[in-house]
Amino acid sequence: MSETKNILIVGVGGQGTILASRILSVVLQKIGLDVKVSEIHGMAQRGGSVVTQVRYGQEVASPIIPEGQADIILAFEKLEALRWLPYLKENGTILINDQRIDPMPIIIGTAVYPDALAIVRNQRENAIIVDALKIAQNAGNSKAVNVVLLGFLSRHLNIQQNLWLEAIGETVPAKFLEANLKAFAAAMS
Amino acid sequence: MRKLLTGNEAIARGAWEAGVVVCTAYPGTPSTEITENAAKYIEMYAEWSPNEKVALEVGLGASIGGGRALVAMKHVGVNVAADPLFTLAYTGINAGLVLVSADDPGMHSSQNEQDNRHFGRAAKIPVLEPSNSQEAKDFTKLAFELSENFDTPVMLRITTRVAHSQSLVELWPRQEVPLKKYEKNTQKYVMMPAFARSRHIVVESRLEKLKEYAETTSLNRIEWNHTKIGVITNGVTYQYVKEILPDASILKLGMTFPLPRKLITDFSKKVDMLYVIEELEPFIEEHIRSWGIETHGKDLFPVAGELLPGIIAEKMGALPHPRNVLSPAADTLTNIPLRPPVMCPGCPHRGLFYILNKLKVTVTGDIGCYTLGAQIPLNAMDTTICMGASIGTAIGMEKARGKEFARNLVAVIGDSTFIHSGITGLIDVVYNKATTTTIILDNRTTAMTGHQDNPVTGFTVKGVATKEINLLLLAKAVGVERVVEIDPFDLNKLEQVIKEELAAEEPSVIITKRKCALIEKNKQTTPCIVSEEVCTGCLRCMKLGCPCIIKKNKKVRIDTAQCVGCSLCVNVCTNAAIRKVGGTNV
Numbered sequence: 001m002s003e004t005k006n007i008l009i010v011g012v013g014g015q016g017t018i019l020a021s022r023i024l025s026v027v028l029q030k031i032g033l034d035v036k037v038s039e040i041h042g043m044a045q046r047g048g049s050v051v052t053q054v055r056y057g058q059e060v061a062s063p064i065i066p067e068g069q070a071d072i073i074l075a076f077e078k079l080e081a082l083r084w085l086p087y088l089k090e091n092g093t094i095l096i097n098d099q100r101i102d103p104m105p106i107i108i109g110t111a112v113y114p115d116a117l118a119i120v121r122n123q124r125e126n127a128i129i130v131d132a133l134k135i136a137q138n139a140g141n142s143k144a145v146n147v148v149l150l151g152f153l154s155r156h157l158n159i160q161q162n163l164w165l166e167a168i169g170e171t172v173p174a175k176f177l178e179a180n181l182k183a184f185a186a187a188m189s
Numbered sequence: 190m191r192k193l194l195t196g197n198e199a200i201a202r203g204a205w206e207a208g209v210v211v212c213t214a215y216p217g218t219p220s221t222e223i224t225e226n227a228a229k230y231i232e233m234y235a236e237w238s239p240n241e242k243v244a245l246e247v248g249l250g251a252s253i254g255g256g257r258a259l260v261a262m263k264h265v266g267v268n269v270a271a272d273p274l275f276t277l278a279y280t281g282i283n284a285g286l287v288l289v290s291a292d293d294p295g296m297h298s299s300q301n302e303q304d305n306r307h308f309g310r311a312a313k314i315p316v317l318e319p320s321n322s323q324e325a326k327d328f329t330k331l332a333f334e335l336s337e338n339f340d341t342p343v344m345l346r347i348t349t350r351v352a353h354s355q356s357l358v359e360l361w362p363r364q365e366v367p368l369k370k371y372e373k374n375t376q377k378y379v380m381m382p383a384f385a386r387s388r389h390i391v392v393e394s395r396l397e398k399l400k401e402y403a404e405t406t407s408l409n410r411i412e413w414n415h416t417k418i419g420v421i422t423n424g425v426t427y428q429y430v431k432e433i434l435p436d437a438s439i440l441k442l443g444m445t446f447p448l449p450r451k452l453i454t455d456f457s458k459k460v461d462m463l464y465v466i467e468e469l470e471p472f473i474e475e476h477i478r479s480w481g482i483e484t485h486g487k488d489l490f491p492v493a494g495e496l497l498p499g500i501i502a503e504k505m506g507a508l509p510h511p512r513n514v515l516s517p518a519a520d521t522l523t524n525i526p527l528r529p530p531v532m533c534p535g536c537p538h539r540g541l542f543y544i545l546n547k548l549k550v551t552v553t554g555d556i557g558c559y560t561l562g563a564q565i566p567l568n569a570m571d572t573t574i575c576m577g578a579s580i581g582t583a584i585g586m587e588k589a590r591g592k593e594f595a596r597n598l599v600a601v602i603g604d605s606t607f608i609h610s611g612i613t614g615l616i617d618v619v620y621n622k623a624t625t626t627t628i629i630l631d632n633r634t635t636a637m638t639g640h641q642d643n644p645v646t647g648f649t650v651k652g653v654a655t656k657e658i659n660l661l662l663l664a665k666a667v668g669v670e671r672v673v674e675i676d677p678f679d680l681n682k683l684e685q686v687i688k689e690e691l692a693a694e695e696p697s698v699i700i701t702k703r704k705c706a707l708i709e710k711n712k713q714t715t716p717c718i719v720s721e722e723v724c725t726g727c728l729r730c731m732k733l734g735c736p737c738i739i740k741k742n743k744k745v746r747i748d749t750a751q752c753v754g755c756s757l758c759v760n761v762c763t764n765a766a767i768r769k770v771g772g773t774n775v
Contacts, residue, residue: 012528013530025193025355026193029193029357034356034357035193035355035356035357036321036354036355036356037193037354037355037356038350038353038354038355039353039354040297040349040353046530046531046532046533046558046561047528047530047531047533047736048528048529048530048531049528060356061428061429061431061432062425062428062429062431062432062498063321063350063354063355063356063425063428064350064429064497064498066498066499066502067499079525079526079528080528082522082525083525083528085522086522102736102739103526103527103528103529104528104529104531104564104565104734104736105526105527105529106526107731107736107738107739107740108565108566108731108734108740109740110565111526111527112526113526114525114526119522123522
């Protein structure tokens, strides 16, 4: 019986984390595992901090990942990576998109944007930082940042690539499919 | 076939499989997607009702008329629907009626975290609580049977984590349920005092039968394990407990009102230590204590906030996994700037709150995206209580403090909220001679809950075109003579109009009309930019609270990737330092 695996996808409302988690959950279903996905809607969509918790294994009870139990954190934004870092397992993997989005307290000057990458690296030497926007732009679609990040995530999960491609095909609208497949491939190369 | 569904999708599916013919609701997080999904099934009629009271009334009409009905709302919506609910409990039903109450522990998107199991008890109707999506579907179907077998409305209580978590669900075909015969029955359905007295007796005897049912139903089950620790739990908390305390014996309550006294008593006798682990109120715990059974519960677990797995693990001394170890420098992880939600780039509400802040008026607010106008730097809201409260609150302030105070006081309310329960407040303004200035923020949608249609949008939940309620004519029809419609992006005119209407010693309504920026999201837009050499760093534009305007080296710059070119900043800049990309400085 395989242990329950925990993936936390964090970012800022509007960054496309929801679509990424949807594709991931389709992939996990295809492997035939029990899957639970928990996301918080509502106020979070208005530029707030968003988090999706994905858990899978033979049998998953709780839809919530306890602190310190995430095997992988996929962070779409640097400050959010820092915010959710306590959820990472001691030997877990954190993938960070090198993008900064200022929240209102920083915009109006009541708070300072910390050197998030330095702090994360100080805690986790093995943190992986990627410039997904640049990769997406090079692949010809700046809006496919989420699929690029999903590509990086897939490199850390032992799942057949064709399942990812199928899942993207089933989830993304047909007119954006080619661009998204290209972005996913760019992350793999 | 198994499919990954949210609890809300599963409830809609369950209603469809149960042969439901009518689904009604008013949108509210975390309940909204129940009806959005129900509307996709062609066999079911679905509607966004103007408010939760009407939703339940339409549902009970369908039920008395002989068709199964599902009515969905968020926890605070049940407050609005409480009037029909309490008397519906007396009349009972004809075809099954299930009321979904979606509670929001932790207040992810709510103004309070009331525990609606109390409503079930107060109205004396059964309350079912699923713990995942499969149960959400199964319990929905069972609730219809229970409703018909016991002639009662049934409450299906879910919480945010059940509503918005996805898990695998076994799908079944729809079972067509023929309409029940409609027969006139005044003694059952006309609740005048004489008939209601006899129905109250029926309610009490029904409750006794439900208590017997609770003892034997499969909704409540014991999972025996070691008897050192026995846990009584419900809803999603059951899933947490199962994972944190794999060796404990668990009494899982799928039906939390009425409670099975004998089952609970027997369970308590067979375990060494009894714990009730429930989120929010000590609802089960207080029942159990009243029977003289000693238990741990709220002596350990908080009443306020979500009861997350970490809290349960900590209090039960069960940390099954090694906790995350961070180095001493980890204190840098405690002062992380928050990321509160903000009005979107291009939001039509921003200009209004900028002006209200500038005019330093008192603002009675309401429920919707515009509640964000309370936050810095806009900081232009004094009260937010519940749906529709803005107008009544403004009247009360005026009546207490006098007409002069009302010269510097506005009520702000969204289009859908105004229809929901603001209209009655406006009638009070006119009837009781208040001089309130009401601003209706008409963004042509119910934005906060994810863009649902409403009576002013001209479309139903099924996407069918319908008559569009005209807010201007509606305000005039209730007797407001000063009604003006304005584009909230026209800041100069908006400021002038607000000043004029505040000064007028009579009721007035200002309708700020512009589509929600998210509806317009896919439109081609030209962003704005700042000429660094012209910008003096006065930071006036930053008072707009726009997430695209960022302070940099004592001047500002605009994040052109996010900017949708609404040009509010162009208007407020007195140095002409901001312009549209491709445009010239004026």
